[in-house]
Amino acid sequence: MKDVGSRIVKSIPLGSRIEVCDNSGAKIIKVFSVRGHKTVKSRFPAAGVSDFINASVIKGKPGMRKQVVQAIIVRQKKEYRRPDGTRIKFSDNAAVILKDDKGNPKGTMFKGPIAKEVVTRWPAIGKIAKVVV
Secondary structure (H helix, E strand, O other): OOOOOOOOOOOOOOOOEEHHHHHEOOOEEEEEOOOOOOOOOOOOOOOOOEEEEEEEEEOOOOOOOOEEEEEEEEEEOOOOEEEOOOEEEOOOEEEEEOOOOOEEEEOEOOOOOEEEEHHHHHHHHHHOOOOOO
């Protein structure tokens, strides 16, 4: 897992419901932990673009519901700044479900654009992505 050059604002706290933008069978997931996130006492952990999260499936196919899944955040509404000075934000929060810890996605196609920071950190997602912003 490579380091992302930009300082991404962590705007998706625990308990957030996020849309899934792949064809894995889940539609909406609920974040319950952020992997590798360290914070001060009494502060909720939060996730941003290209963060690895654990979530439970709230809405989707009957076989997928109530399962614990691992996912990567690929879009967020809150804008963040890239090292070249540009600011970027998306129209929604979205995630991609993984099938293992190495970052291989479960779905075979993604709906909508995917942030460049995700592709640099998780190359397996970049191979499937059609639109990278």
